[in-house]
Amino acid sequence: MVAVPPQTEGEPAMKQRASVAAAMAATGLMLAAAPVWPQARPQAHETSIDGVTAEIEATRKEDVLTVKIRYRNNSDAPAALKVYRDWGVADYYATVGSTKLMALKDSKGTPVAVPHSHHGETSVTIKPKGSFIFWAKYPAPPADAKKLTFYHPHSPPIEDVPITDAK
Numbered sequence: 438m439v440a441v442p443p444q445t446e447g448e449p450a451m452k453q454r455a456s457v458a459a460a461m462a463a464t465g466l467m468l469a470a471a472p473v474w475p476q477a478r479p480q481a482h483e484t485s486i487d488g489v490t491a492e493i494e495a496t497r498k499e500d501v502l503t504v505k506i507r508y509r510n511n512s513d514a515p516a517a518l519k520v521y522r523d524w525g526v527a528d529y530y531a532t533v534g535s536t537k538l539m540a541l542k543d544s545k546g547t548p549v550a551v552p553h554s555h556h557g558e559t560s561v562t563i564k565p566k567g568s569f570i571f572w573a574k575y576p577a578p579p580a581d582a583k584k585l586t587f588y589h590p591h592s593p594p595i596e597d598v599p600i601t602d603a604k
Protein backbone atom coordinates (compact mmCIF):
# COMPACT_ATOMS: atom_id res chain seq x y z
CA MET A 438 0.00 0.00 0.00
CA VAL A 439 1.29 3.46 -0.88
CA ALA A 440 0.77 6.27 1.56
CA VAL A 441 -0.32 9.39 -0.32
CA PRO A 442 0.90 12.52 1.39
CA PRO A 443 -1.87 14.99 2.07
CA GLN A 444 -1.89 18.07 -0.09
CA THR A 445 -1.04 21.10 1.97
CA GLU A 446 -2.55 24.51 1.49
CA GLY A 447 -0.93 26.22 -1.47
CA GLU A 448 0.97 23.11 -2.62
CA PRO A 449 0.49 22.65 -6.36
CA ALA A 450 -1.26 19.47 -7.45
CA MET A 451 1.65 18.73 -9.82
CA LYS A 452 4.06 18.57 -6.88
CA GLN A 453 1.72 16.19 -5.05
CA ARG A 454 1.51 13.90 -8.12
CA ALA A 455 5.31 13.87 -8.28
CA SER A 456 5.41 12.84 -4.61
CA VAL A 457 2.95 10.00 -5.26
CA ALA A 458 4.95 8.83 -8.29
CA ALA A 459 8.16 8.86 -6.26
CA ALA A 460 6.51 6.88 -3.47
CA MET A 461 5.20 4.31 -5.94
CA ALA A 462 8.59 3.96 -7.61
CA ALA A 463 10.28 3.52 -4.24
CA THR A 464 7.93 0.69 -3.32
CA GLY A 465 8.16 -1.01 -6.70
CA LEU A 466 4.59 -0.24 -7.70
CA MET A 467 5.35 1.83 -10.78
CA LEU A 468 3.99 -0.03 -13.79
CA ALA A 469 5.21 0.52 -17.30
CA ALA A 470 2.11 1.28 -19.29
CA ALA A 471 2.02 2.27 -22.90
CA PRO A 472 -0.80 4.60 -23.84
CA VAL A 473 -3.74 2.91 -25.51
CA TRP A 474 -4.54 4.69 -28.75
CA PRO A 475 -7.94 4.23 -30.31
CA GLN A 476 -7.82 2.52 -33.69
CA ALA A 477 -8.17 4.86 -36.60
CA ARG A 478 -11.50 4.71 -38.37
CA PRO A 479 -11.19 3.06 -41.79
CA GLN A 480 -11.29 5.42 -44.75
CA ALA A 481 -14.83 6.32 -45.83
CA HIS A 482 -15.80 5.49 -49.41
CA GLU A 483 -18.66 7.00 -51.38
CA THR A 484 -21.73 4.89 -52.04
CA SER A 485 -24.66 5.27 -54.41
CA ILE A 486 -26.92 6.03 -51.43
CA ASP A 487 -27.23 9.75 -50.64
CA GLY A 488 -25.44 10.64 -47.41
CA VAL A 489 -24.10 7.11 -46.80
CA THR A 490 -20.42 6.13 -46.81
CA ALA A 491 -18.82 2.68 -46.50
CA GLU A 492 -15.93 1.96 -44.14
CA ILE A 493 -14.30 -1.43 -44.70
CA GLU A 494 -11.93 -3.64 -42.74
CA ALA A 495 -10.54 -7.07 -43.58
CA THR A 496 -9.05 -9.34 -40.91
CA ARG A 497 -7.35 -12.68 -41.60
CA LYS A 498 -7.36 -15.28 -38.83
CA GLU A 499 -6.04 -18.73 -39.68
CA ASP A 500 -7.92 -19.86 -42.80
CA VAL A 501 -10.74 -17.29 -42.64
CA LEU A 502 -10.97 -13.69 -43.80
CA THR A 503 -13.64 -11.57 -42.11
CA VAL A 504 -14.78 -8.50 -44.02
CA LYS A 505 -16.85 -5.85 -42.25
CA ILE A 506 -18.40 -2.85 -43.93
CA ARG A 507 -19.94 -0.14 -41.79
CA TYR A 508 -22.48 1.77 -43.83
CA ARG A 509 -22.62 5.16 -42.09
CA ASN A 510 -25.51 7.54 -42.68
CA ASN A 511 -24.04 11.01 -42.36
CA SER A 512 -27.26 12.76 -43.34
CA ASP A 513 -30.15 14.12 -41.30
CA ALA A 514 -32.65 11.79 -42.99
CA PRO A 515 -33.13 8.01 -42.79
CA ALA A 516 -31.37 6.05 -45.55
CA ALA A 517 -32.68 2.85 -47.13
CA LEU A 518 -30.12 0.13 -47.82
CA LYS A 519 -30.98 -3.04 -49.72
CA VAL A 520 -28.54 -5.55 -48.30
CA TYR A 521 -29.56 -8.58 -50.35
CA ARG A 522 -31.54 -8.73 -53.57
CA ASP A 523 -31.89 -12.49 -53.54
CA TRP A 524 -30.95 -15.46 -51.38
CA GLY A 525 -27.19 -15.25 -51.94
CA VAL A 526 -24.33 -12.94 -51.15
CA ALA A 527 -22.89 -13.10 -54.67
CA ASP A 528 -22.94 -9.28 -54.85
CA TYR A 529 -20.38 -9.14 -52.00
CA TYR A 530 -17.02 -10.61 -52.96
CA ALA A 531 -13.31 -9.85 -52.85
CA THR A 532 -10.42 -10.30 -55.23
CA VAL A 533 -6.79 -10.79 -54.35
CA GLY A 534 -4.74 -10.64 -57.50
CA SER A 535 -6.66 -12.75 -60.01
CA THR A 536 -8.39 -14.87 -57.33
CA LYS A 537 -12.06 -14.23 -56.61
CA LEU A 538 -13.14 -14.91 -53.00
CA MET A 539 -16.81 -15.80 -52.46
CA ALA A 540 -18.49 -15.93 -49.03
CA LEU A 541 -18.08 -19.19 -47.13
CA LYS A 542 -21.16 -21.36 -46.57
CA ASP A 543 -22.06 -23.52 -43.62
CA SER A 544 -22.98 -27.22 -43.77
CA LYS A 545 -26.55 -26.30 -44.80
CA GLY A 546 -25.37 -24.11 -47.68
CA THR A 547 -26.19 -20.85 -45.90
CA PRO A 548 -23.67 -18.02 -46.39
CA VAL A 549 -21.64 -17.19 -43.29
CA ALA A 550 -22.68 -13.53 -43.35
CA VAL A 551 -25.28 -11.07 -42.12
CA PRO A 552 -28.49 -13.12 -41.98
CA HIS A 553 -31.15 -12.83 -44.71
CA SER A 554 -34.82 -12.26 -44.19
CA HIS A 555 -36.89 -15.38 -44.79
CA HIS A 556 -37.97 -13.95 -48.15
CA GLY A 557 -34.40 -13.73 -49.45
CA GLU A 558 -34.39 -9.97 -49.80
CA THR A 559 -33.10 -7.93 -46.90
CA SER A 560 -33.38 -4.17 -46.55
CA VAL A 561 -32.54 -1.95 -43.62
CA THR A 562 -33.22 1.66 -42.79
CA ILE A 563 -30.25 3.46 -41.29
CA LYS A 564 -31.38 6.24 -39.01
CA PRO A 565 -29.83 9.71 -39.36
CA LYS A 566 -26.22 9.71 -38.09
CA GLY A 567 -26.55 5.95 -37.52
CA SER A 568 -24.83 2.97 -39.11
CA PHE A 569 -25.31 -0.64 -40.16
CA ILE A 570 -22.59 -3.30 -40.28
CA PHE A 571 -22.49 -5.86 -43.07
CA TRP A 572 -20.09 -8.73 -42.43
CA ALA A 573 -19.16 -11.93 -44.22
CA LYS A 574 -16.55 -14.68 -43.91
CA TYR A 575 -14.36 -15.65 -46.89
CA PRO A 576 -11.56 -18.14 -47.45
CA ALA A 577 -8.35 -16.42 -46.37
CA PRO A 578 -5.93 -15.41 -49.11
CA PRO A 579 -2.28 -16.49 -48.82
CA ALA A 580 -0.28 -14.98 -45.96
CA ASP A 581 1.75 -12.82 -48.35
CA ALA A 582 -1.43 -11.07 -49.60
CA LYS A 583 -1.61 -7.68 -47.89
CA LYS A 584 -4.45 -5.95 -49.80
CA LEU A 585 -7.70 -6.84 -51.53
CA THR A 586 -10.35 -5.26 -53.69
CA PHE A 587 -13.92 -5.52 -52.43
CA TYR A 588 -17.03 -5.48 -54.60
CA HIS A 589 -20.51 -4.70 -53.33
CA PRO A 590 -23.67 -3.33 -54.94
CA HIS A 591 -23.49 0.14 -53.39
CA SER A 592 -20.32 1.64 -54.86
CA PRO A 593 -17.52 1.13 -57.34
CA PRO A 594 -14.97 -1.49 -56.24
CA ILE A 595 -13.08 -0.51 -53.09
CA GLU A 596 -9.42 -1.04 -53.91
CA ASP A 597 -6.32 -1.49 -51.78
CA VAL A 598 -8.18 -2.58 -48.63
CA PRO A 599 -5.47 -3.57 -46.13
CA ILE A 600 -5.64 -7.11 -44.77
CA THR A 601 -4.88 -7.18 -41.06
CA ASP A 602 -3.66 -10.39 -39.45
CA ALA A 603 -5.43 -11.14 -36.16
CA LYS A 604 -3.24 -11.85 -33.20
